[in-house]
Amino acid sequence: MNKEAQTYWNEYWGEQNKPTSVSTWKFGDTADRLAEQVVSGEKTATCSGHAFYELKNMPLPMINDYGVILNSEEQPVAIVKTVEVSLVPMNEVTEEFAIAEGDGTYEKWKDIHVNFFSSELQKYGLTFTEDMLLVCERFKLIDIKNRL
Incomplete structure (x- = not known):
């Protein structure tokens, strides 16, 4: 976690006992x-290829994990709490979940994710398949960083 994200996290919790399970996210x-x-509030879900967790030897997200959302400059924007995690083949992701990811329609979500996963998998010498396993995560917005 970078210094700005750590400061934001610490300031949000103040003197309270803060959760220990926190990571930083920068979306795609x-x-x-x-x-x-x-x-x-338009985006309340995210997904990633299960293969990437295995390739990078990273633990899967869990319910009640927290995340500090970063922008492209790696500055903290918000804090979220994971409320649901499921493993779903890409071709079984529901339209409702796809829309919760903030891409507008299922078709747009699918196009974006096929292109992104194809490109990322290629870096590891792997090929995209329609039934690749996804880690689907829903989260709740906990705090928005004051950006004055």
């Missing part, structure tokens, strides 16, 4: 747009 290749959608 449109971090600013997606961070603003979290702030506006």
Whole structure:
């Protein structure tokens, strides 16, 4: 966690016992747009390829984890709390979940994710498939950083 995110996290919790399970997130290749959608309440979900967690030896997100959302400049924008995590093949993601990701329609969500996952998997010598396993996460907005 960078210094700005750590300061924001500490200031938010103040003297309270703060949760220990916190990470920082910067969404995909449109971090600013997606961070603003979290702030506006339009984006309440996210997903990633399960393969990336395995390739990077990272633990899967869990319910009650917290995240500090970063913009493209890696500045903190908001704090979210994970409220649901599920493993779902991409071709079984519901329209409701896709819309909760903030992409407007299922078709737009699918196009964006097929392109993104194809490009990212290629870096590891892997090929995208329609049934690739996704880690689907829903979150609740906890705080918005004052950006005065």
